[in-house]
Amino acid sequence: MRICIVGGGTAGWMAANLFAHHWTDKPIEIVLVESPEVGIVGVGEGSTPTLKRFFEMLGIAESDWMSRCNATYKVNIKFAGWSPQSGIDDYSHPFISQLDTFSQGAFFMNCRTRRLGLATHTSPADFLLNGVLAQQNKGPITPDHFPFRMEYGYHFDSYLLGDFLKEHGKKLGVIHKQAFISGIEKQLNGDIKHLLCADGERISAELFIDCSGFSSLLMQQQLGVKFKSYHNNLFNDAAVVMPSTISSAIPVETTATALSNGWCWKIPLTNRFGNGYVYSSDFINSEQAETELRQHLNMMENEHNCRHLKMKVGCLETHWQNNCVGLGLAQGFIEPLEATALHLVQICIEMFIDDFSAGNFTQQFQAQYNQKVTERFERVRDYIVAHYKINTRNDSEYWRANRNNPHLSESLIQLLEVWYRREDLEQEIKRQNLESHFGTVSWHCLLAGYGAFPPIADKQPGTGDLYVDQKIKSFLHGCSLNFSAHQHNLERL
Numbered sequence: 001m002r003i004c005i006v007g008g009g010t011a012g013w014m015a016a017n018l019f020a021h022h023w024t025d026k027p028i029e030i031v032l033v034e035s036p037e038v039g040i041v042g043v044g045e046g047s048t049p050t051l052k053r054f055f056e057m058l059g060i061a062e063s064d065w066m067s068r069c070n071a072t073y074k075v076n077i078k079f080a081g082w083s084p085q086s087g088i089d090d091y092s093h094p095f096i097s098q099l100d101t102f103s104q105g106a107f108f109m110n111c112r113t114r115r116l117g118l119a120t121h122t123s124p125a126d127f128l129l130n131g132v133l134a135q136q137n138k139g140p141i142t143p144d145h146f147p148f149r150m151e152y153g154y155h156f157d158s159y160l161l162g163d164f165l166k167e168h169g170k171k172l173g174v175i176h177k178q179a180f181i182s183g184i185e186k187q188l189n190g191d192i193k194h195l196l197c198a199d200g201e202r203i204s205a206e207l208f209i210d211c212s213g214f215s216s217l218l219m220q221q222q223l224g225v226k227f228k229s230y231h232n233n234l235f236n237d238a239a240v241v242m243p244s245t246i247s248s249a250i251p252v253e254t255t256a257t258a259l260s261n262g263w264c265w266k267i268p269l270t271n272r273f274g275n276g277y278v279y280s281s282d283f284i285n286s287e288q289a290e291t292e293l294r295q296h297l298n299m300m301e302n303e304h305n306c307r308h309l310k311m312k313v314g315c316l317e318t319h320w321q322n323n324c325v326g327l328g329l330a331q332g333f334i335e336p337l338e339a340t341a342l343h344l345v346q347i348c349i350e351m352f353i354d355d356f357s358a359g360n361f362t363q364q365f366q367a368q369y370n371q372k373v374t375e376r377f378e379r380v381r382d383y384i385v386a387h388y389k390i391n392t393r394n395d396s397e398y399w400r401a402n403r404n405n406p407h408l409s410e411s412l413i414q415l416l417e418v419w420y421r422r423e424d425l426e427q428e429i430k431r432q433n434l435e436s437h438f439g440t441v442s443w444h445c446l447l448a449g450y451g452a453f454p455p456i457a458d459k460q461p462g463t464g465d466l467y468v469d470q471k472i473k474s475f476l477h478g479c480s481l482n483f484s485a486h487q488h489n490l491e492r493l
Helices: 009-024 049-057 097-103 104-115 127-137 156-172 215-220 286-297 342-358 366-389 398-404 410-420 425-431 438-450 470-482 484-492
Strands: 003-004 029-034 044-046 072-074 076-080 090-094 152-157 175-178 181-186 190-199 200-204 207-210 225-227 237-243 251-258 263-270 271-281 307-310 314-316 324-326
Touching: 003 009, 003 200, 003 438, 009 029, 009 049, 009 156, 009 342, 044 156, 044 271, 049 097, 049 152, 049 342, 076 324, 090 127, 090 181, 090 438, 097 104, 104 263, 104 438, 127 470, 152 156, 181 215, 181 251, 200 263, 207 215, 215 324, 237 286, 237 484, 251 286, 263 286, 314 366, 342 366, 342 484, 366 438, 410 425, 410 438
Parallel strands: 003 029, 003 207, 029 175, 076 251, 207 324
Antiparallel strands: 044 152, 072 152, 076 090, 181 190, 190 200, 225 314, 237 271, 237 307, 251 263, 263 271
16 A cells, blocks of 8 residues: 655654554555645744654654754743733643642632632642643653653744654655645546646555645645635634744743734744744734734844744544545644644544554545544634633723624533533533543633632632642642753753
């Protein structure tokens, strides 16, 4: 069998590497074809902990790739300015580690009693070890005697990561070809038979993977798969990006700061900060967005060049059509608020490997795969939508429109109703089987972080704050003594 991947970049080379790794014992040839003129947008990018598992599967040590990609560790996302009316300047969504099982129950209970009017402590970062590490700017690398598994992500240059994965994939036997694809030739059943190249070459395969970016060359252009836009749910459709000078102490977290008509990411690499203003062109134009980004970063007009990007938010109606599978931007994109882009790519590759193998390398489980992937995209979309729906900003029509947006899924409506009715959110998440998407801890981080609580009751019992009663602060501080400064973690690479 021959598998042909169309398009490189991180998505294409992640697929090539995982296919080559998982099917080493199968007579499968993997070919990756990319245009010699299409480059990767080398913005600073952040990941979820799934990327750590990706490198562990491939047996690639952090010392092998992180310095090559200007990468740093990431334990947390800090959200600044999203809920000013609640009195909360910023909140954190730490990555969840094994040790958090000792403190997350107290976090859930405190959130529940706070919804009943009790004055309990509900700051997410204070209940979760990675949140404490971020406050101390400590890295997540543990000494050998530390008995708990830490989860963390990375910040990296996406262009350099794609280049590294290309090099590694070729070592695994992936064939790399450069060609301009002008069209395809189909079989009678609608499957793709050949790729037609501009130089006259025909590239045949039994399975094709479309990683051609927003153009979706095979899935949308050639196979006619329709794209389902999420514009009614998520307004942002553009971004302006630019670098800035890295600080002497490199942060171990991404910062997402709300601006007038969107938000700005700040991603620390070893050599620079990557910054980007994600906004809606329905509310602000590109020149205004660039001016606002420069003001936010205290940048002069001629200091550093900006790049303007358009985003197509949504996903394919069918992710595996005939003998072709869409991945990456060719498959769909949800704005980068929670660093889900590569997470979805990796999860989809892994699910496809499982279903394709279980079906003896046929389309037997195609419908099952399509249903699972659509569910993934929609549940990730819901979590991102919630950031906008419950915002308490009132400085622009953009934020008011997001707060008043009626286009919510039934799943999201039920989650918010359970929270505001003071019922058990953990049970509702289990009922909806959402733990494999954004789970109970993540939803509590978001809702408690925004201060989505009723006023504090006049009469207080003076007891019942489990953060105090269970001495969570002392416990996590003691745990944090096992960790060293983020800079030391980077230097050991």
